[in-house]
Amino acid sequence: MRTATKNGRKIIINPVTRVEGHGKVTIKLDEAGKVEQARMHIIEFRGFERFILGRFYWEVPVIVQRLCGICPVSHLLCAAKAMDVIVGADKLTPTGEKMRRLMHYGQTFQSHTLHFFHLSSPDLLFGFDADPLKRNIIGVAQEHPELAKMAILMRKYGQEVIKATAGKKIHGNGAIPGGINKNLSIEERDFLLKDIDQMIQWSVEGLNLYKKLYRDDIERMSAFGSFESNFVSIVDEDGRFDIYDGSLRAKDPDGKLIFDQIKPMDYLNYIREEVRPWSYMKFPFIKQLGMEKGWYRVGPLARVNNCDYMDAPMSEKERREFMELGGGRPVHSTLAYHWARLLEILYCAEKMKELLNDPDLQGTDLVVTGERRSEAVAYLEAPRGTLFHHYRINDRDQVEMANLIVSTTSNNEPMNQAVKSVALEYLEGAEITEDLLNHVEVAIRAYDPCLSCATHAVGRMPLIVRLEGPGGELMQEKVRG
Amino acid sequence: MSKPKIATTALTSCFGCHMSILDIDDLLLKLIELVDFDKSPIADIKDFTGPVDVGIIEGGISNDENLEVARDFRKHCKVLVSLGECAIQGNIPAMRNTVPLKECLEVAYLSGPTVENPSGRIPDDPDIPMLMNKVYPVHELVKVDYFIPGCPPPAETIWEILSSLLLGKEIDLSYTMLKKD
Numbered sequence: 001m002r003t004a005t006k007n008g009r010k011i012i013i014n015p016v017t018r019v020e021g022h023g024k025v026t027i028k029l030d031e032a033g034k035v036e037q038a039r040m041h042i043i044e045f046r047g048f049e050r051f052i053l054g055r056f057y058w059e060v061p062v063i064v065q066r067l068c069g070i071c072p073v074s075h076l077l078c079a080a081k082a083m084d085v086i087v088g089a090d091k092l093t094p095t096g097e098k099m100r101r102l103m104h105y106g107q108t109f110q111s112h113t114l115h116f117f118h119l120s121s122p123d124l125l126f127g128f129d130a131d132p133l134k135r136n137i138i139g140v141a142q143e144h145p146e147l148a149k150m151a152i153l154m155r156k157y158g159q160e161v162i163k164a165t166a167g168k169k170i171h172g173n174g175a176i177p178g179g180i181n182k183n184l185s186i187e188e189r190d191f192l193l194k195d196i197d198q199m200i201q202w203s204v205e206g207l208n209l210y211k212k213l214y215r216d217d218i219e220r221m222s223a224f225g226s227f228e229s230n231f232v233s234i235v236d237e238d239g240r241f242d243i244y245d246g247s248l249r250a251k252d253p254d255g256k257l258i259f260d261q262i263k264p265m266d267y268l269n270y271i272r273e274e275v276r277p278w279s280y281m282k283f284p285f286i287k288q289l290g291m292e293k294g295w296y297r298v299g300p301l302a303r304v305n306n307c308d309y310m311d312a313p314m315s316e317k318e319r320r321e322f323m324e325l326g327g328g329r330p331v332h333s334t335l336a337y338h339w340a341r342l343l344e345i346l347y348c349a350e351k352m353k354e355l356l357n358d359p360d361l362q363g364t365d366l367v368v369t370g371e372r373r374s375e376a377v378a379y380l381e382a383p384r385g386t387l388f389h390h391y392r393i394n395d396r397d398q399v400e401m402a403n404l405i406v407s408t409t410s411n412n413e414p415m416n417q418a419v420k421s422v423a424l425e426y427l428e429g430a431e432i433t434e435d436l437l438n439h440v441e442v443a444i445r446a447y448d449p450c451l452s453c454a455t456h457a458v459g460r461m462p463l464i465v466r467l468e469g470p471g472g473e474l475m476q477e478k479v480r481g
Numbered sequence: 482m483s484k485p486k487i488a489t490t491a492l493t494s495c496f497g498c499h500m501s502i503l504d505i506d507d508l509l510l511k512l513i514e515l516v517d518f519d520k521s522p523i524a525d526i527k528d529f530t531g532p533v534d535v536g537i538i539e540g541g542i543s544n545d546e547n548l549e550v551a552r553d554f555r556k557h558c559k560v561l562v563s564l565g566e567c568a569i570q571g572n573i574p575a576m577r578n579t580v581p582l583k584e585c586l587e588v589a590y591l592s593g594p595t596v597e598n599p600s601g602r603i604p605d606d607p608d609i610p611m612l613m614n615k616v617y618p619v620h621e622l623v624k625v626d627y628f629i630p631g632c633p634p635p636a637e638t639i640w641e642i643l644s645s646l647l648l649g650k651e652i653d654l655s656y657t658m659l660k661k662d
């Protein structure tokens with residue numbers, strides 16, 4: 001069905017079933033029928049920042065991690081880091097810091113594995129256009145059993161690391177204000193050390209698999225859903241890659257610094273969030289660039305682009321190779337996200353091995369305290385990008401103010417841009433084709449939207465595409481269930 | 482004989498209970514052999530294709546769409562299971578039941594320290610599902626047959642119950658499987 005209109009048209013895509021309805025995308029066409037704008041609406045709201053008020057500060061890490069069961073450790077750790085500031089623990093004991101790092105590497109390892117192998121590999125192995133009924137993890141298990149087994153065991157390993165450090169695979173409580181509540185026993189250490197070399201090897205295999213897929217089809221892969229953007233992540237004092245601690249760095253599309261080494265307490269001067277009435281998910285932007293131009297990308301691609309080097313030998317070699325894709329500029333391709341993600345899987349595996357061999361993990365000095373403070377901000381690089389937690393605590397130890405910027409929120413505008421880029425290429429006339437649906441799905445998925453923090457799309461995302469006339473009247477609707 | 486069918490969904494929750502299903506690890510391959518998935522994010526099937534033997538719901542009910550999904554599950558599933566505390570008693574999301582909804586929205590979209598909201602509008606797209614004033618446990622709004630406690634329930638417990646239900650065995654849970662953290 002095609003309807004001519006005078007004032008442009010809108011196409012609406014629902015990336016999560018209407019019934020589970022948590023998200024929806026609108027593509028607006030201009031009068032000439034060309035793509036003018038893309039909007040991804042997020043339609044779930046939970047209200048953590050309000051109902052956490054009045055709770056005691058030591059309860060916060062275990063409560064806020066229930067924002068997300070896919071990467072709970074990120075919220076546990078980010079809140080714990082903020083509470084370190086509150087209790088005046090400026091420097092944790094070596095055991096405290098290293099246990100937390102191990103926990104975070106385990107978590108990033110499992111989350112990235114889940115995303116790449118369980119959620120994205122079906123598209124890549126069977127092709128973007130394959131039958132959606134086969135294009136899922138069950139299809140992978142049936143047709144590539146060794147790969148499925150490897151994915152399951154890699155995720156399992158990450159979960160075991162979390163269990164050994166946080167106490168439980170999902171929603172543990174290992175990180176507490178000022179430190180941790182357990183060290184790593186010799187038995188736990190040996191149990192984990194036994195398989196670490198295998199994990200490193202599988203990480204390399206996974207990375208090579210994707211590198212080959214990408215290089216074999218490099219033109220299409222690098223052009224797919226592509227656009228240029230700013231990048232935000234944390235880095236260490238000397239620009240080293242770090243996902244647990246550091247200061248904020250932003251680069252522009254050419255790789256020039258917009259700002260660098262911004263300490264947590266200063267974040268308010270650099271990052272703002274725009275509210276748009278059509279989405280529950282806000283739109284973060286770099287303050288000095290303004291709402292229009294200040295949006296940025298976070299996550300694996302941003303981190304690898306932003307850092308100066310990685311302190312893990314195999315990963316550093318891979319990072320250099322990766323950066324060649326950009327030819328001296330940052331890498332902007334949407335599908336390079338997967339490449340960067342697999343590179344981080346390898347980095348985490350290397351770092352876990354280093355830590356497992358570190359006797360500090362068997363230390364018994366677990367918690368420190370100092371002078372009590374009333375306000376704290378903490379950053380953490382969650383698997384999907386920079387996470388900000390900001391709290392004010394009153395003198396009765398209760399939360400008085402909480403502000404959370406969740407990683408996926410920062411990729412809000414980028415996901416819109418990716419959809420726009422795909423629509424520009426795959427939208428033919430005003431017709432919603434299967435091809436368009438497929439490609440929109442793949443583009444959004446590359447950003448690994450942990451919509452559990454906003455939606456529940458762990459599976460592949462169903463689509464509803466709607467074409468709307470200028471007055472919002474329905475012109476065409478196509479549902480893929 | 483065709484394989485038993487299973488369906489799963491997540492309502493107002495964190496997806497951790499589904500993650501705990503994935504934590505059965507290699508048994509996942511066994512599960513795939515034992516059952517056919519119907520509507521479930523795990524298999525990426527979005528709508529019921531017919532009647533289902535076991536339906537699993539994670540999460541409480543906080544908006545009209547959650548309710549619709551819960552009713553749809555009840556209609557299609559012979560056995561309905563509430564998996565985890567959010568489904569059983571609302572859990573963390575239900576902490577908002579103590580605060581007027583309006584205040585939750587105001588903090589998120591008007592008064593937060595990083596908020597830039599020139600129009601002063603709280604998101605109000607007509608397609609956004611209607612939020613209920615409260616988050617409800619699933620069984621307050623539809624009939625539920627089994628409850629698996631925990632936040633999330635441990636993978637071993639989930640496997641023991643699922644495999645027993647699917648194979649028609651008696652469910653045998655040890656003390657540690659029922660113990661909460």
Ligand code: SF4
Binds near residue numbers: 069539632634
């Ligand atoms: S019960 Fe716990 S793990 Fe399950 S969805 Fe709720 S918060 Fe997440």
